[in-house]
Amino acid sequence: MGVLLILPCVTALVLWFVLKDPKFSRIMILMLLANIATFYQLYQFKRVKRLLIEHNGKVCGNCLFPLDGLDDEGVCPECGHPYEINQTIEDWRHDLALQQLLDKGGSAS
Numbered sequence: 001m002g003v004l005l006i007l008p009c010v011t012a013l014v015l016w017f018v019l020k021d022p023k024f025s026r027i028m029i030l031m032l033l034a035n036i037a038t039f040y041q042l043y044q045f046k047r048v049k050r051l052l053i054e055h056n057g058k059v060c061g062n063c064l065f066p067l068d069g070l071d072d073e074g075v076c077p078e079c080g081h082p083y084e085i086n087q088t089i090e091d092w093r094h095d096l097a098l099q100q101l102l103d104k105g106g107s108a109s
């Protein structure tokens with residue numbers, strides 16, 4: 001995955017050096033920014049996925065505060081967002097297709 005993202009960037013860098021054409025430097029900068037944005041998204045996705053598995057999907061949909069150990073219904077103590085725990089888990093499953101991951105984690109209580 002990372003190779004697929006970096007390859008166009010390296011290609012632009014090589015073209016910039018070989019052809020000495022300044023337009024490749026602009027393309028390279030745009031690709032670098034796109035790469036950074038993509039890696040950031042991947043990092044965030046993995047972070048959220050890890051958090052959801054760790055807390056069996058019981059994580060605030062607004063601020064990612066862990067809701068396990070709290071009432072099944074209420075407001076998030078961190079951000080005040082109202083939640084209903086079964087709906088929150090369903091929303092996460094729907095949003096990130098985490099069905100298998102949450103099931104793999106064990107207790108689907």
Ligand SMILES: [Zn+2]
Nearest residue numbers: 060063076079
């Ligand atoms: Zn919250």
